[in-house]
Amino acid sequence: MTNEALQNIISSWIPELEFTQEDSQFLNITVKPEQLHQLMSQLKSNSETNFDYLFCVTGMDWGKELGVIYHLESTTHRHIIVVKVKTEDKENPTLDTVSNIWRTAEFHEREVFDFFGIKFNNHPNLKRLFLTNEWDGFPLRKDYVDETNMIIK
Amino acid sequence: MDTTTVNNFKSEEYFINMGPQHPATHGVLRLLLTIDGEIIKKVEPDLGYIHRSIEKMCERDSYQQIVHLTDRMDYLSSHINNEAVCLTIENALQLEIPERVKVIRTIIGELTRIASHCLWWGVMGMDVGALTTYFYGFRDREMINDIFEETCGARLTMNYNIPGGLMFDIHPNFVKRTKEFVAHFKTKIPEYNRLLTGNVIFQKRMKGVGILTKEDAISFGASGPVARGSGYSCDVRKHHPYSALDKVTFKEALKTEGDSLSRYEVRIQEMWESLSIIEQLIDNIPEGEHKVATKAVIKLPKGEFYQKVETARGELGVFINSKGTKNPYRLKFRSPGFSNLSLLNHIAVGGKIGDLVASMATLDLVIPDIDR
Numbered sequence: 001m002t003n004e005a006l007q008n009i010i011s012s013w014i015p016e017l018e019f020t021q022e023d024s025q026f027l028n029i030t031v032k033p034e035q036l037h038q039l040m041s042q043l044k045s046n047s048e049t050n051f052d053y054l055f056c057v058t059g060m061d062w063g064k065e066l067g068v069i070y071h072l073e074s075t076t077h078r079h080i081i082v083v084k085v086k087t088e089d090k091e092n093p094t095l096d097t098v099s100n101i102w103r104t105a106e107f108h109e110r111e112v113f114d115f116f117g118i119k120f121n122n123h124p125n126l127k128r129l130f131l132t133n134e135w136d137g138f139p140l141r142k143d144y145v146d147e148t149n150m151i152i153k
Numbered sequence: 154m155d156t157t158t159v160n161n162f163k164s165e166e167y168f169i170n171m172g173p174q175h176p177a178t179h180g181v182l183r184l185l186l187t188i189d190g191e192i193i194k195k196v197e198p199d200l201g202y203i204h205r206s207i208e209k210m211c212e213r214d215s216y217q218q219i220v221h222l223t224d225r226m227d228y229l230s231s232h233i234n235n236e237a238v239c240l241t242i243e244n245a246l247q248l249e250i251p252e253r254v255k256v257i258r259t260i261i262g263e264l265t266r267i268a269s270h271c272l273w274w275g276v277m278g279m280d281v282g283a284l285t286t287y288f289y290g291f292r293d294r295e296m297i298n299d300i301f302e303e304t305c306g307a308r309l310t311m312n313y314n315i316p317g318g319l320m321f322d323i324h325p326n327f328v329k330r331t332k333e334f335v336a337h338f339k340t341k342i343p344e345y346n347r348l349l350t351g352n353v354i355f356q357k358r359m360k361g362v363g364i365l366t367k368e369d370a371i372s373f374g375a376s377g378p379v380a381r382g383s384g385y386s387c388d389v390r391k392h393h394p395y396s397a398l399d400k401v402t403f404k405e406a407l408k409t410e411g412d413s414l415s416r417y418e419v420r421i422q423e424m425w426e427s428l429s430i431i432e433q434l435i436d437n438i439p440e441g442e443h444k445v446a447t448k449a450v451i452k453l454p455k456g457e458f459y460q461k462v463e464t465a466r467g468e469l470g471v472f473i474n475s476k477g478t479k480n481p482y483r484l485k486f487r488s489p490g491f492s493n494l495s496l497l498n499h500i501a502v503g504g505k506i507g508d509l510v511a512s513m514a515t516l517d518l519v520i521p522d523i524d525r
Contacts, residue, residue: 044486052371055457056470056487071459071470071487074271075371075385102216104374107495130201130524140209149214 001048001079009049013042026071036085037096043072043083044101050074051081054098057108059116061142062086066093066118087118097123106153115140138143164189173202177280177510180520184497184509191354191423191505196498204524216242216316216451224310226488227424227522230464232301233262235314241397241460241471242316245453252397253441254318256434259397260331261301261313263427267338268297269465270420274516277417278349280514281358283419286349293341296334300327316451331435335428342424350421355500363500363512367412373499374492377467378423379516382416389463401433413456416515441517452479466490466517490522 003007007019017039018030031039033097043051047127056071067086073079087093099106109120110129117138120126137144161176172183187195207226211219223234236258243250275290298308305313305322313320349355365375370383380387388405390398406422408415453475461470467489474483493516501509 020402025371025459028457049384053374055374055376055468055492057483057485058472058485060474060483062484071472075387102374102500103369103372107491108374111491121325130204139206150209151227 004036006049006079008079009046010039010043011130014039021032024082026080026082028084030084030086033085033087033095036083037098037101040070040098041101043081050094052076052102054104054108055100057105057112059112059118059140061116061140062087063142066090066116066141068095069088070098087090094121095119096121099123110125114138117141159521160315164266166194171509173199177513178520179276179518182494182518182520182523186506188506188508192508193501193504193506196501196509197415198494198497199420200524202510202524203521206524208484208486211471211481213480215479216441216453219481220314220316220454221312223486224312224520226486226525227464227466227469227490227519228309229272229308229519230466230469232258232265232313233462233464234469235311236262236396237300237460237462237464237471239314239316239463241458241473242451242453243492244460245456245458245473245475246447246451248447249319250318251445252439252443252444253395256438257319257323257443258314259401260434260438261304261311262396262433263430264297264300264331264334265311266427266465267424268294270424271293271297273346273420273465274349277514277517278355280510281355283349283355284436286345289341289345289348291337296330296337300330300334303327315444317447318442319372320444322443323438328435328438331431332365335431338424338428342421342523354419356414357416358507358511359515360412360436363515364410364412365496365500367409369496369499370411373496375467375496376489376492377463377465377517378416378419379467379493379496381406382408382515383411383417387463387468389468393461394517395460397428397434401430403430412509413515420517423501437491450479461487464489466519466522467493486489486525489525490518490520494518494523 002111014035043049051072051074053073053075060067065086065088070083072081112118114129114131134147166189169186171186172178173181183199185197198415207222220235220238226234227308267381271290271294275287278286299389302308303325363382367383370380370385378386390406403426406419408419455477458473470487472485473481474490500512
């Protein structure tokens with residue numbers, strides 16, 4: 001399915017979505033945190049879109065905002081889209097989990113929590129994955145400083 | 154024994170550690186097993202023993218330096234990892250890559266895949282108690298490593314790809330020795346099958362063990378031979394061809410049973426397909442340059458770039474978010490082993506500890522790939 005056709009279908013579900021194709025080879029959708037779970041479950045269950053394969057979950061620190069980028073592919077239609085979700089709350093960033101839609105998200109969200117400190121509501125087992133429980137801070141955030149372990153040029 | 158006596162034996166769940174130095178974990182992976190007798194109730198991987206935070210280091214390094222870090226992720230597919238980053242950079246810069254480079258990259262990529270599968274086959278045999286396979290697998294892998302050494306000086310961490318092409322041209326002996334290897338290895342895969350595949354003990358260890366359905370494979374984000382053993386067609390080389398893979402014909406190895414044996418058979422089949430890809434390309438390496446000039450300081454345009462390739466373990470994705478500077482703003486590696494590990498609990502629960510070892514061997518985990 002072409003990106004335009006995808007955009008037409010998806011925009012009819014939730015009106016406030018932002019679509020863009022600049023700066024990327026895929027169709028990008030930006031969604032508000034409170035609509036994330038609804039959009040994601042529809043993307044998977046709708047037979048026309050059928051995004052059943054979540055292949056990449058990237059935590060992001062945009063500076064002012066924290067968020068997650070989801071790369072989705074359909075194994076039947078072979079089209080790809082990118083869903084972005086941003087939250088401005090850097091003290092206590094919280095998003096809904098998608099691990100009940102795609103089981104691979106369980107591990108990926110733990111990785112995002114470990115490195116960016118984003119909490120996921122309803123996640124079955126949200127704790128540090130790579131780092132120890134005593135670790136202070138979230139290393140992949142842009143404002144993270146660790147003078148003993150990091151070499152800064 | 155009547156039932157009352159049987160009930161007097163208390164069934165009790167307890168934890169044991171498998172790893173981080175257990176031979177079957179193939180690296181420093183620690184599994185926390187909850188077991189009842191010998192039945193597994195839960196498997197929880199504990200990661201991070203060799204995490205180096207390559208993604209954070211990439212935010213500091215230049216694009217040429219990043220390529221060399223990727224060798225250290227899945228070290229058995231180092232050439233393909235390098236290629237993934239180079240392709241992302243080249244696509245972002247819209248560089249026109251010479252045909253010669255594409256063909257050489259594909260040939261070496263397939264040789265890498267065979268070398269990786271040889272090692273996997275040897276170690277997998279050893280995991281289930283067949284020590285001889287280790288020596289057979291390493292004997293054939295040695296020939297490939299010698300070819301690599303002659304061409305680029307390295308045997309494991311190749312560093313042969315650079316943004317814009319290849320570090321050097323191929324060695325004059327490359328074509329001759331690759332053909333020798335292909336002829337040699339064609340006689341060796343049947344030997345592998347005679348030695349291990351048909352063995353009754355091996356078959357009983359593998360058949361019906363660690364079953365993964367197609368729906369679960371997709372939901373867990375499985376890729377590579379693990380997913381193809383469950384009948385999920387996911388070969389990136391078929392669906393999103395890169396380099397010279399659109400010029401060759403090959404069959405995607407697929408099995409539908411979803412058990413350990415089918416994952417095993419998919420990899421054996423893949424070795425045949427890789428040989429066929431090499432044969433199609435080795436006589437027709439186009440003449441031309443082995444690289445195109447790039448600027449000393451590479452700056453990617455502003456935007457987001459994604460490239461996926463098929464390593465020996467599955468789908469490796471490289472996501473770069475660039476702000477137009479000489480470093481990436483954010484670089485993410487989607488590694489195949491990470492998603493494949495996440496389904497271990499699903500396929501191991503209800504089985505015995507010995508079955509867990511067999512299932513894990515067919516997942517073909519490389520720990521630095523998971524602990525990036």
